[in-house]
Amino acid sequence: MNKNRKNEIMRITKIGIVAALYFILTVVIYPLSFGDIQIRFSEILLILCFFDKRYSYSLIIGCFCANLFSPMVLLDIVFGTIQTALACLLISYLRPLLVSLILCVGSMVIIGLELAFTMDMNLLWLYSLQVMIGEAIVLFALAYPLSFLIKKSSVLKNIIDLDKGIE
Numbered sequence: 001m002n003k004n005r006k007n008e009i010m011r012i013t014k015i016g017i018v019a020a021l022y023f024i025l026t027v028v029i030y031p032l033s034f035g036d037i038q039i040r041f042s043e044i045l046l047i048l049c050f051f052d053k054r055y056s057y058s059l060i061i062g063c064f065c066a067n068l069f070s071p072m073v074l075l076d077i078v079f080g081t082i083q084t085a086l087a088c089l090l091i092s093y094l095r096p097l098l099v100s101l102i103l104c105v106g107s108m109v110i111i112g113l114e115l116a117f118t119m120d121m122n123l124l125w126l127y128s129l130q131v132m133i134g135e136a137i138v139l140f141a142l143a144y145p146l147s148f149l150i151k152k153s154s155v156l157k158n159i160i161d162l163d164k165g166i167e
Contacts, residue, residue, distance in 0.1 A: 011162045015058045018045060022062025027069050032134075034070050036115050036127050039134040042066070046103075046139075047147045049091040052162045056088035075114050083110045096147055100139040108132035 025042035026033045033040050042062065048055035063084040070076035087103050094102070112128030119127070150156045 007163070011054075014160070014162055015054065018048060018055055018058035019062040019065070021045060022059055023065045026062070026066035030069070033066070034072075034076070036119065037130045037134060038111065039137055041138060041142070043135065043138045044143045044146065046087055046091060047096075047143045047150065048160055049088050050096055050147060051150065051157070051160055053088070053092035054162055055160075056085070056092070059088055060085050072114065072118050075118060079110055079114045083107060096144060100136075100144055103139060104132050104135045107135040 022042045022045050025045075026040055029041060032038065033042070045055075045059060045062075049059070060081060064077060064081045067073070067076035067080045070080070083106060086106060087099075090102055091099050108128040108131050111131045112124060115127040115131070116124035150160070
């Protein structure tokens, strides 16, 4: 097997591992990942898209698979996956702090509406606020600082580098 083929296999493997991590982090912490109060720790993995936008595939696939276990299966599969896809797209083109702000607002609107639609439209403001707070906790308190750690660590950068193959 030639070196290019091995590197492609390594790239696909890393993407698959991240998709599985998203799924596991979402489903294992089920009570926090779904419902009117959501703190999806799997969203921390969004920072990988700052380093390589090809990680978007991982996150979209992982989100889709995790949402199969949602109490609002069809709505979460559609709107949750669309929200993650939009997040990945934005991350590829904007600065981390701006993206974090946009993602908090985007989640507040998209997921807040989804929850209000299925539970109680009179509580739209509450669901939206709860979702935004959960997203802010993950993005600002965890993911944003972690992105600086990754930038400073050559070891971590080598691990997540999709073009770093087998030497």
